[in-house]
Amino acid sequence: MKKNITVGREFGSGGREIGKRLAEELGVNYYDKEIITRVAEKSDFSEGFVEKIIEDGAMQRNFLSFGHSFSEYRCATTGITEKILRAQKEVIESLAETDCVIVGRCADLILSEKRPFRLFVYADEQSKVKRCRLYAEGEEKNLSDKQLLKKIRAIDKGRKKLYGLFYGKEWGNRENYDLCVNTSNADISSLAPCVAEYVRRWYENK
Amino acid sequence: MKKNITVGREFGSGGREIGKRLAEELGVNYYDKEIITRVAEKSDFSEGFVEKIIEDGAMQRNFLSFGHSFSEYRCATTGITEKILRAQKEVIESLAETDCVIVGRCADLILSEKRPFRLFVYADEQSKVKRCRLYAEGEEKNLSDKQLLKKIRAIDKGRKKLYGLFYGKEWGNRENYDLCVNTSNADISSLAPCVAEYVRRWYENK
Numbered sequence: 001m002k003k004n005i006t007v008g009r010e011f012g013s014g015g016r017e018i019g020k021r022l023a024e025e026l027g028v029n030y031y032d033k034e035i036i037t038r039v040a041e042k043s044d045f046s047e048g049f050v051e052k053i054i055e056d057g058a059m060q061r062n063f064l065s066f067g068h069s070f071s072e073y074r075c076a077t078t079g080i081t082e083k084i085l086r087a088q089k090e091v092i093e094s095l096a097e098t099d100c101v102i103v104g105r106c107a108d109l110i111l112s113e114k115r116p117f118r119l120f121v122y123a124d125e126q127s128k129v130k131r132c133r134l135y136a137e138g139e140e141k142n143l144s145d146k147q148l149l150k151k152i153r154a155i156d157k158g159r160k161k162l163y164g165l166f167y168g169k170e171w172g173n174r175e176n177y178d179l180c181v182n183t184s185n186a187d188i189s190s191l192a193p194c195v196a197e198y199v200r201r202w203y204e205n206k
Numbered sequence: 207m208k209k210n211i212t213v214g215r216e217f218g219s220g221g222r223e224i225g226k227r228l229a230e231e232l233g234v235n236y237y238d239k240e241i242i243t244r245v246a247e248k249s250d251f252s253e254g255f256v257e258k259i260i261e262d263g264a265m266q267r268n269f270l271s272f273g274h275s276f277s278e279y280r281c282a283t284t285g286i287t288e289k290i291l292r293a294q295k296e297v298i299e300s301l302a303e304t305d306c307v308i309v310g311r312c313a314d315l316i317l318s319e320k321r322p323f324r325l326f327v328y329a330d331e332q333s334k335v336k337r338c339r340l341y342a343e344g345e346e347k348n349l350s351d352k353q354l355l356k357k358i359r360a361i362d363k364g365r366k367k368l369y370g371l372f373y374g375k376e377w378g379n380r381e382n383y384d385l386c387v388n389t390s391n392a393d394i395s396s397l398a399p400c401v402a403e404y405v406r407r408w409y410e411n412k
Contacts, residue, residue, distance in 0.1 A: 180386035
């Protein structure tokens with residue numbers, strides 16, 4: 001049985017850090033942003049465009065930004081989105097043929113038949129703003145706490161929308177996960193090995 | 207800083223077993239049903255009545271079972287419920303003066319100012335029915351799966367109601383917990399030590 005660990009996460013909760021540490025602890029592959037590159041290659045769109053569609057739920061905004069009638073572009077955009085989501089599914093299914101940790105991209109739902117270990121990482125808003133500030137790059141460094149929070153909420157809203165719209169499940173609802181970890185004020189480097197040991201034992205019982 | 211670990215749990219999810227094992231692993235006291243006994247002593251009601259009020263949300267049913275007008279008994283029952291909940295608060299606050307694991311009884315909310323470690327344990331319905339069947343006693347042994355499921359749902363509905371009505375929070379919503387553990391088909395004896403180590407490290411970072 002392949003060990004596939006999927007990590008759903010709120011933006012700024014440290015889900016990526018937990019994912020990386022889990023992969024190290026378990027000695028398995030780690031996939032995150034490179035999924036975008038592979039989906040872009042497969043679907044013939046740019047990485048930036050693919051990221052907008054499958055990462056931050058830009059879909060709805062696209063409907064309104066072309067200057068044509070809503071219904072025309074609804075069809076066009078839905079077609080594009082479906083093409084990208086299909087490519088994403090193929091990429092993720094192919095990666096899951098080896099033991100691995102996959103962060104985001106609805107991998108938990110895409111791989112549901114393989115029954116992956118599904119982790120969800122979350123935190124309170126104060127902690128998420130703090131963590132985002134720590135890793136801010138370029139223009140993000142100039143954002144106020146209020147602006148960062150607005151960004152965090154918008155990204156998570158997009159993730160929730162995509163998860164619900166295309167897969168019919170509620171993103172972040174504990175019922176869809178095997179373990180939900182709250183990283184508010186937590187030292188992830190200290191906690192991640194316990195999560196890794198939990199995953200190891202979970203697979204031993206399968 | 208006292209180590210207080212509170213365990214919220216769906217009925218049949220094995221929350222009590224996890225709680226007991228956590229207390230053993232961490233070498234701290236364990237409180238569960240004895241809270242009912244102490245609350246009964248403090249509030250001068252019988253254990254059975256106290257349990258109905260603070261355990262399975264019987265409150266609403268009481269409104270309708272006395273044969274008098276709804277509003278008269280709403281006042282009377284609310285008074286009784288408040289007396290019992292006040293006694294429960296005092297009992298739990300007193301227990302929390304030592305390191306301990308407390309299962310249920312809204313202890314996470316009652317102790318919120320002490321910032322306990324808040325665990326929530328849940329499972330899918332099939333697993334909960336299976337676990338209930340395993341520990342069924344007396345008349346429960348004769349219940350069909352459908353009847354057991356009805357009981358599980360009713361008890362959890364009561365817990366959710368009490369949590370929301372008297373404390374204004376959503377029972378089982380991950381945001382109110384530090385760790386949420388899905389025990390569906392899980393070997394709790396194997397996983398509990400990982401949760402204990404997680405709790406130990408969580409406290410080290412405080």
